[in-house]
Amino acid sequence: MLIGIDMGGTHIDGVAVKDNKIIKTIKHQVDHTDLYRTILNAIYDLIADLDKAQISRVNLSTTISTNAIVENKTAAVDLILQKGPGINFEFPEIPSEVNYIDGYVDHRGKMVKDLDYQQLAVLKKDLSAREDLKKDLNKAEDLKQDLNMSQTKNLAVVTKFSTRNPEHEKAIADYFAADYNQVTQGHTLSGRLNFPRRVNTAYLNSAVYNIFQEFANNIAAALREVEINAPIYILKADGGTMPLVDAITRPVETILSGPAASFMGMSALFDNRMDSVLLDIGGTTTDIFFLVDGVPVFEPTGITIGQHKTLVRAIYSVSIGLGGDSCLSVVNSADGDNFNYLSANNSYDNNLAEKIRIGPERKGPPLLFGGTIPTLTDAMSVLHKLDFDNFSTEQVTWARQGITELAEQLALSAEDFAELVLKKAAQTIKNQVDNLLLQLNSQPVYTVREILADRQIKPVEVKVIGGPAKILAEYLKQVFKLNVLLPEQFKVANAIGAALAQPTMELNLLADTQRKILIIPELNIYEKIGSRYSLAEGQKYILQCLNQAAKKLSDSxxxxxxxxESSFNMVDGYSSGKNIRIKAQIKPGLSCVIE
Known part of the structure; x- marks a missing residue:
């Protein structure tokens, strides 16, 4: 039996899958003041009448790391870089002072200039003095928030070309390790080259370490309390999973775990063969994905979150601040949106739509659930599109009153205002999809399988999941003018995706026959080879390493x-050799097909 749990910004969903069938689903509200109790109650509810001994795996997806970055609730991080000669990179997006040190390794991994340990000693003393000053300032309780400082501090260390030779990076990390709660070494996060992206990736890994560790501890404690002993995995941004114990050391890989679960859920519930738009409409956001011939568009170099460009492999997705809990307001036309939402021949409705703002923020639950600000869900309530058996008369009246107050500002009835809100929500999504397609179709399209140089994405259908999906489907069909598909389990598709996702891994092999060295950074492999080492030998070896890693990740x-793969000749003075590069992966996929 597989258990899938998806913890979003508004709801926590859970599913149990056995013999290719969904045997139980749950959906709870998230209590942000007590995440442990939220998780525990959801698990209790999900397994109440199930045989715990049959649970073989628990897969989780969460927005905890993403939200920490977006909401600036990350740990304080010191950053030590060794950039060598060349471009003088700056990192204004990183809210930490960058500390540069001497030394240099070239692009082939040769040690050109060694570390200056006297310089490291001076830096260590300086960092310690800075920390003492901040601790003194933090004694004043009212300054803690302004300084955005945690009581424990983490460190990120990145040296240029560390994937080719990590000796300097390891030495620096060892030198400072005793002074920090956690240390990230850049070469451990990805085998691909790109110094600026590696710096951002290492920084974020240390920045979200504390909050993710707390989440992981809560999950482990909750499962222990209900006596579930199955292995625990967490979704990564590429749609695969990794053991929770590994995610604690590399939490940056769990960024966009939520959208990955959305995509895997849609993969499980739909027959994907054509160019498609995939939408996950949640309580806080709508996540947008694209398929090319049924294959997901992929981020070729790594995801960007906020201002941070990273090396984290990911399915291409974009989130917009529109969901069931998005707050509604009426604004002046000048403060609203200035493009048409409805048909061009309906200028009256267009002018009114420009005065309605949906989101992008969530300011609490809908009025229907005891909130204080009208939301998209309240508009749905006014149009009788919700199951009123689940609500009291007072709840329904409170929601209608809030929508009526907004409608009166535009001299509309509550029903007309609510209808306009839902039309605008659908058109807002359509406009964002159109903008994204313009961007994607102006450049090569990358999928998890290949690069498509001259391929245009031309969606022929729209597939929708998420709590509000069924209600918005009819409005989306009007604006997209395409068939809109909705699976039976649309409300818990994310948890289904989490349950069925399989482990993934990417390995990068570099063999330099002139220097007689082979490296696979992700596995910390640095070995000697012969001068006649071939591409075929490299292919065999990397697949052998990958298959061994796969056995550790899954029984399946x-x-x-x-x-x-590539192999090219190199000449250096009077000697020559080959440069062999191979990239291999455990393919993303689903552990079973839902019947």
């Missing part, structure tokens, strides 16, 4: 493949 047979 996981598919592995080589996705990139």
């Amino acid at each position: 047979k996981l598919a592995t493949e080589i996705i990139e």
Whole structure:
């Protein structure tokens, strides 16, 4: 039996899957003041009448890391970089002072200039003095928030070309380790080259470490309390999973775990063969994805979150601040949106729509659930599109009163205002999809399988999941003018995706026959090879390493493949050799097909 739990910004969903069938689902509100109790209650409810001994795996997805970055609730991080000669990179997006040190490793991993340990000693003393000053300032309780400081501090260390030779990075990390709660070394996060992205990735890994560790501890404690002993995995941004114990050391990989669960859920519930738009409409946001011939569009170099460009592999997705709990307001036309929401020949409705603002923020639950500000859900309530058996007369009246107060500002009835809100919500999503397609179709399209140089994405259908999906489907059909599909389990598709996702991994092999060295940074492999080492030997070796890693990740047979390979000659003075590069992966996929 597989258990899937998706913890979003508004709801926590859970599913149990056995023998290719969904045997139980749950949906609870998230209590942000007590996440442990939220998780525990959801698990109790989900397994209440199930045989716990049959649970073989628990898969989780969460927005905890993403939200920490977006809401600036991350740990304080010191950053030590060794950039060597060349471009003088700056990192204004990182809210930490960057500390540069001497030393240099070249692009082939040769040690050109060694570390200056006297310089490290001076830096260590300086960092300690800065920390003492901040602690003194933090003694004043009212300054803690302004300084955005946690009581424990983390460190990120990145040296240029550390994937080719990590000796300097390891030495620096070891030198400072005793002074920090946690240390990230850049070469451990990805085998791909890109110094600026590696710096951002290492910084974020340390920044979200504390909050993710707390989440992981809560999950582990909750499962222990209900006596579930199955292995625990967490979703990564590429749609695969990794063991929770590994995620604690590399929490940056769990960024956009929520959208990944959305996509995997849609993969499980839909027959995906054509160009499609995929939408997950939740309580806080709408996540947008695209398929090319049924294959997801992929982020080729890594995801961008906020201002941070990273090396984290990910399914291409974009989130917009529109969901069931998005707050509604009426604004002046000049403060609203200045493009048409409805048909061009309906200028009256267009002018009114410009005065309605949906989101982008969530300011609490809908009026229907005891909130204080009207939301998209309240508009649905006014149009009798919700199951009123679940609400009291007082709840329904309170929601209608809030919508009526907004409607009166535009001289509309509550029903007409609510109808206009839902039309605008659908058109807002359509406009964002159109903008994204313009961007994607102006450049090569990357999928998890290949690069499509001259391929245009031309969606022929829209597939929708999420709590508000069924209600908004008819409005989306009007604006997209395409068939809109909705699966039976649309409300808990994310949890289904989490339950069925399989482990993934990417490995990068570099063999330099002139220097007689082979490296696979992700596995910390740095070995000697012969001068006649071949591409075929590299292919065999990387798949062997990947298959061994796959056995540790799952009892099931996981598919592995080589996705990139190259071999070219090098000449250095009077000697020559080959540079062999191979990239391989455990393919993202589902552990079973839902019947």
